[in-house]
Amino acid sequence: MRELSHLPFLSFFLLLFALLPFLPLGIWGAFLLDVGFFIQLFTAMALSWDLVARTGQLSLAHGAFFGLGAYGAGLLAPHVGTLPALVFGAFVAGAGALLLGSVTLRLHGLYFAIASLAFSEVLRTLALKLAFTGGPIGLPVPPPFGGVWPLAAYYLSFGVLLLATALSLWAEWSPFRLAQAATRQSEAVARVLGVRVVRVKLWSLLLGSLVAGLSGGVYGMKTLFLSPYDAFSLGRAVEALVIPIFGGLYSTLGPLVGGVVLVGLEQALRLWIKEGYLVVYGAILILVILFLPRGLVGLLGRRRG
């Protein structure tokens, strides 16, 4: 249904990430692996946000899904091991998404955004107040697979990125894309044309939350420590939406390019400028949004729907 011309570009990025640990990077190696880890994780978050945005739902709950996944996985990891804990974390995030989705079925755009923001705030407060989360003190998380393999966290985040890319491509190339685009552009018309709008919105939110939950789980296993303010940060939800806007909305390539450039840029600026790097970061962001309303991939001159 869509042109496959993005595919070489996409494969190149993914291959680069897969091989990054084996490239001769010298003293830069450890730093670049860290940067690569965060690029992969936040790009996956951006893809999962975009997946939801394609139905017209502006999610500010992605920080909450991330936090649910992080705490779900972090709490269970000492007892059941890394992978089952990650899956559990994703399911917790998914349950949160179904809860949020089922009470916001009729909401659209900004109204959904506000509801999802409230959802996010409630969950952070819960994480602060409940006993089993460790409250404001935080929660220590064991490294993946008992810490025997230094590259484990890196490759887990690579796996999450692969999964997010695969989901996004499926949604882009299957009839699901038309259902999402129709829902986004007019719910009433979409329904009259037979689109099961409620289902499309719920599925999109659920799939997006699963990826965000996995990202959170892997994040905890990398930082080895979770606090409510970090795990349920609104900043993370904002980053998840800034990346697709920067790279190009409603596509797979947009969030991917946006994530690599933006997260990479943030890390590089932090290294070069140290004091006030966010000023430069913000200025670049504003320039791109002003002059490339369709994001970086708009430069490729491709339309999307």
Place this chain on the structure above:
Amino acid sequence: MGKALEVIGLSKRFLGLQALKEVSLHLEEGEILAVIGPNGAGKSTLLNLLSGLIKPDQGRILLLGRDISHLPPETRTHLGLGRAFQIVQPFPELSVRENLLVGALFGKPGLKRKEAEAWVAEVLDLTGLAPRAEALAGELTLLEDKRLELARALATRPKVLLLDEVMAGLRPKEAEEAVALVRRIRDSGVSVLFIEHLMPVVRALADRVVVLDHGEVIAEGTYEKVAQEERVREAYLGRRA
């Protein structure tokens, strides 16, 4: 012949305004029925109730004998009810072909993608949109927009088609073409209920006419018959002093 659509005692109130009051009417299978009436008579409310975008306060709607009064819009579409909107609402970021594919793929669940694509190609030919199939819907002219609106409703393979002033804004020549198109659609086995302001179109197209005024049916019959009725003239021209 059976009834394609039957409306029994349909009422709808918006705050203080009685938009429809116990409206009953029906559409025979294979018939083209016009619903006319002055502005504010309740025509669009009727269509929104029929397609399920708003819920009735009272009354029932039967589609091919089945009660659809409480079904959501998408289910009504799956059962064979199609609708074209008065204000054209194409999905501007999708191509013309993709706009139709939305209707073809989701209008009838279980349809295979290949079948949907073949049907869309047919509809594109029938509506004369084939040369513009790959254009973005946001880039169409008004005439093309109108055609797309009709084509997209047709893409859902309706048995009953609701048309909301699809001829408004067309030049006489274009309206003539559209009339011929609606006839072809009916001849392919679709029953049509349409709302229209242009009387020449109503006269040329309708087998039967229902006249609404202030939310009530005030006349029904052939165009010639209702055009002569005093109440209809009053509704359109105002009461004589």
